Amino acid sequence: MGIDPTLLEQRLDELYTIGADPGGGAYRPLYSSAWATAIERVERWLTEAGLETHRDAVGNLWGRAAGNGKSIVTGSHIDTVRHGGRLDGALGIVAGLTAVEALLKAKGTPKRPLEVVAICEEEGSRFRTNFWGSRAITGSIDSVDPEIAAAMRERGLDPTKVANAAREDIDTFVELHIEQGAVLESSGTPLAIVSAIVGTAHLELTVTGRADHAGTTPMESRRDALTGAAAMIQAVESIARSLGKPAVATVGKVRAEPDQINVVPGRVIFTIDVRHSDLGARRALEERIRSLCATIASERGLGLDIRMLQERPPVPMHSDVRAVLTRAAKDCGVQAVEMVSGAGHDAQILAARCKVGMLFVPSIGGRSHCPEEATKREHVELGTKVLAKALELLAY
Amino acid sequence: MGIDPTLLEQRLDELYTIGADPGGGAYRPLYSSAWATAIERVERWLTEAGLETHRDAVGNLWGRAAGNGKSIVTGSHIDTVRHGGRLDGALGIVAGLTAVEALLKAKGTPKRPLEVVAICEEEGSRFRTNFWGSRAITGSIDSVDPEIAAAMRERGLDPTKVANAAREDIDTFVELHIEQGAVLESSGTPLAIVSAIVGTAHLELTVTGRADHAGTTPMESRRDALTGAAAMIQAVESIARSLGKPAVATVGKVRAEPDQINVVPGRVIFTIDVRHSDLGARRALEERIRSLCATIASERGLGLDIRMLQERPPVPMHSDVRAVLTRAAKDCGVQAVEMVSGAGHDAQILAARCKVGMLFVPSIGGRSHCPEEATKREHVELGTKVLAKALELLAY
Numbered sequence: 001m002g003i004d005p006t007l008l009e010q011r012l013d014e015l016y017t018i019g020a021d022p023g024g025g026a027y028r029p030l031y032s033s034a035w036a037t038a039i040e041r042v043e044r045w046l047t048e049a050g051l052e053t054h055r056d057a058v059g060n061l062w063g064r065a066a067g068n069g070k071s072i073v074t075g076s077h078i079d080t081v082r083h084g085g086r087l088d089g090a091l092g093i094v095a096g097l098t099a100v101e102a103l104l105k106a107k108g109t110p111k112r113p114l115e116v117v118a119i120c121e122e123e124g125s126r127f128r129t130n131f132w133g134s135r136a137i138t139g140s141i142d143s144v145d146p147e148i149a150a151a152m153r154e155r156g157l158d159p160t161k162v163a164n165a166a167r168e169d170i171d172t173f174v175e176l177h178i179e180q181g182a183v184l185e186s187s188g189t190p191l192a193i194v195s196a197i198v199g200t201a202h203l204e205l206t207v208t209g210r211a212d213h214a215g216t217t218p219m220e221s222r223r224d225a226l227t228g229a230a231a232m233i234q235a236v237e238s239i240a241r242s243l244g245k246p247a248v249a250t251v252g253k254v255r256a257e258p259d260q261i262n263v264v265p266g267r268v269i270f271t272i273d274v275r276h277s278d279l280g281a282r283r284a285l286e287e288r289i290r291s292l293c294a295t296i297a298s299e300r301g302l303g304l305d306i307r308m309l310q311e312r313p314p315v316p317m318h319s320d321v322r323a324v325l326t327r328a329a330k331d332c333g334v335q336a337v338e339m340v341s342g343a344g345h346d347a348q349i350l351a352a353r354c355k356v357g358m359l360f361v362p363s364i365g366g367r368s369h370c371p372e373e374a375t376k377r378e379h380v381e382l383g384t385k386v387l388a389k390a391l392e393l394l395a396y
Numbered sequence: 397m398g399i400d401p402t403l404l405e406q407r408l409d410e411l412y413t414i415g416a417d418p419g420g421g422a423y424r425p426l427y428s429s430a431w432a433t434a435i436e437r438v439e440r441w442l443t444e445a446g447l448e449t450h451r452d453a454v455g456n457l458w459g460r461a462a463g464n465g466k467s468i469v470t471g472s473h474i475d476t477v478r479h480g481g482r483l484d485g486a487l488g489i490v491a492g493l494t495a496v497e498a499l500l501k502a503k504g505t506p507k508r509p510l511e512v513v514a515i516c517e518e519e520g521s522r523f524r525t526n527f528w529g530s531r532a533i534t535g536s537i538d539s540v541d542p543e544i545a546a547a548m549r550e551r552g553l554d555p556t557k558v559a560n561a562a563r564e565d566i567d568t569f570v571e572l573h574i575e576q577g578a579v580l581e582s583s584g585t586p587l588a589i590v591s592a593i594v595g596t597a598h599l600e601l602t603v604t605g606r607a608d609h610a611g612t613t614p615m616e617s618r619r620d621a622l623t624g625a626a627a628m629i630q631a632v633e634s635i636a637r638s639l640g641k642p643a644v645a646t647v648g649k650v651r652a653e654p655d656q657i658n659v660v661p662g663r664v665i666f667t668i669d670v671r672h673s674d675l676g677a678r679r680a681l682e683e684r685i686r687s688l689c690a691t692i693a694s695e696r697g698l699g700l701d702i703r704m705l706q707e708r709p710p711v712p713m714h715s716d717v718r719a720v721l722t723r724a725a726k727d728c729g730v731q732a733v734e735m736v737s738g739a740g741h742d743a744q745i746l747a748a749r750c751k752v753g754m755l756f757v758p759s760i761g762g763r764s765h766c767p768e769e770a771t772k773r774e775h776v777e778l779g780t781k782v783l784a785k786a787l788e789l790l791a792y
Binding site: 179180181182183198200202211212213214215216217218219220221224226227229230231233234236237240241245246247248249250251252253254256259260261262263264265271273275309341342343344366368369370 | 575576577578579594596598607608609610611612613614615616617620622623625626627629630632633636637641642643644645646647648649650651652655656657658659660661667669671705737738739740762763764765766
């Protein structure tokens with residue numbers, strides 16, 4: 001069973017032109033016209049591959065080869081971040097449909113239903129939501145924000161029917177994705193089998209001091225919220241460093257008020273993204289950060305309020321799927337490593353309803369979510385071959 | 397010669413209602429309708445006081461009592477910052493016109509021309525400019541930004557005629573202002589004679605690292621622009637503290653890019669406001685900050701670009717005017733202290749064309765540029781009395 005590397009690259013190129021962002025890269029936000037065009041393109045490829053397609057209640061696109069029992073599903077998300085790259089999400093869809101197309105050609109009808117899915121949204125780059133598509137599949141969307149509902153109606157989707165997207169008949173979901181980091185590249189490894197997806201906590205800290213005139217307030221009379229926040233940002237970095245891998249903690253957003261050149265900041269709001277593959281370790285990391293920030297605030301006479309914006313536990317990949325992926329890699333003559341995913345993926349949501357597994361191929365320079373996002377041609381081909389082998393082991 | 401404290405408070409109250417800001421305080425940006433209403437109100441008071449009024453080419457409002465030779469001028473600015481207080485600028489205008497009104501009543505026509513000015517703009521809170529009124533008076537505006545020109549035309553002012561606002565016939569400018577800090581209050585002193593206005597440098601620093609995924613990039617592989625900037629912000633504070641009074645350095649604005657919760661910041665831009673009453677000391681302070689920030693950037697593999705946005709040298713108040721103010725305070729039975737102004741004032745601009753001097757009264761809690769800005773009634777009265785005495789010594 002052959003995978004055509006040229007076809008893979010052509011399809012990736014074609015998808016990348018849809019939603020070209022004037023500032024570089026592609027931008028295909030949920031329910032946008034670029035998003036709709038990309039869905040149509042994938043639908044055509046699925047049909048050409050001999051799959052029966054349908055769109056569910058939130059706009060996830062499915063292509064199905066009939067079989068008995070619960071489905072084996074592969075795919076990824078079709079949306080992108082702003083200035084997104086060529087592979088994040090797109091690779092999992094293109095590799096999935098190209099692998100299934102090759103399997104159908106070489107092996108005929110599968111024993112089990114074999115499906116490819118283009119998940120409508122994962123990135124959270126348009127609305128205040130993420131994992132929108134996979135949460136619909138698991139039936140875990142309770143209500144639809146009015147802004148999203150309006151965008152759904154524009155695409156002919158009925159926001160009151162979201163529950164219809166739920167699936168109970170998936171056995172296994174397996175996804176090929178780029179690593180989005182530089183671990184594989186720097187160790188010279190062409191493929192990884194994901195052992196778990198890290199747990200993430202998103203915190204928002206509000207530091208309250210007193211806004212004062214920058215010229216008339218002596219240094220020792222100040223309650224400067226920004227110098228306090230700067231001490232906390234330093235602490236976040238040093239705590240994560242001292243704990244060592246795979247602990248990471250990041251301050252990504254910061255805003256000072258009143259944000260004037262000649263006024264001592266009276267209030268600073270910043271976020272912390274805390275991750276670890278072990279729930280206890282993630283909580284301990286978060287606890288040390290909370291405690292040190294509270295000490296800094298108290299020493300400086302500042303107020304501190306910490307709000308949890310989002311908390312997701314670590315999700316282990318299913319041992320059965322890991323075993324299949326390991327065997328598939330071996331069958332393809334590849335020595336794969338196991339690694340923890342520092343990024344979130346739809347698999348962590350779908351794990352609530354089915355067995356899940358993931359494959360990573362290296363990202364050049366570790367770059368992702370940017371136009372420089374790239375993976376060597378031979379790694380794209382290799383990942384797709386191992387994916388196809390795993391689907392064969394699971395569905396035939 | 398009596399000053400009516402009730403009249404002072406009434407006029408301050410009346411002016412404070414003009415441009416009431418929905419978010420609290422007053423906002424009278426240059427050439428706005430609130431600004432125009434405030435000018436009209438002051439014009440009425442000037443006329444009622446028996447002064448001949450006129451508006452110059454940029455909208456400074458003058459009220460004049462005729463005399464021989466060069467003018468003795470008092471006053472302050474009519475514009476406010478957003479959410480501005482009741483006294484910043486307003487006090488100098490109300491005290492000036494109330495003092496001149498009392499002098500004319502008690503002493504008749506002055507020997508020298510005696511003028512009250514409501515300067516059109518000092519705060520820089522609408523356009524990318526400040527000291528607009530006083531720079532026009534000193535003839536130092538070379539060109540008018542198109543946005544300002546459009547706003548001028550809306551108020552019936554001709555932007556091509558700005559040069560006509562220049563005055564060569566001012567002998568002395570003296571201004572009563574609130575301290576905007578807590579030095580007087582904390583030492584229990586009711587009045588200060590300003591010895592100098594600090595020199596200010598405004599710097600903009602751009603720290604360049606690399607934007608990376610917050611989940612997939614190990615701590616030791618990052619070039620985080622924000623943790624680098626945080627170390628610099630800490631350094632700015634500790635250098636200014638270690639130099640001691642009157643050195644101050646403030647980071648007021650900060651912006652991280654791409655400003656996403658799950659992305660390591662690739663670029664951070666922040667400002668530093670550096671002040672000292674001694675030019676050499678201000679430059680030394682700035683130099684230490686530049687050098688330490690460069691070291692931090694280099695240790696962390698970050699790029700650093702430092703741009704000077706604005707640089708104003710310290711301006712000493714004229715010794716003749718200081719002597720007059722000292723004598724006036726003594727005549728009023730007040731023990732005044734000398735102090736450096738950490739804030740900028742129109743006097744520092746007007747010093748290029750005439751002798752200048754300033755009086756400060758205490759700010760309760762040091763608060764300014766906010767609705768809480770306040771000065772005790774007896775301090776407002778006392779400052780106005782000393783101002784009136786000084787004007788008498790200068791003009792009669």
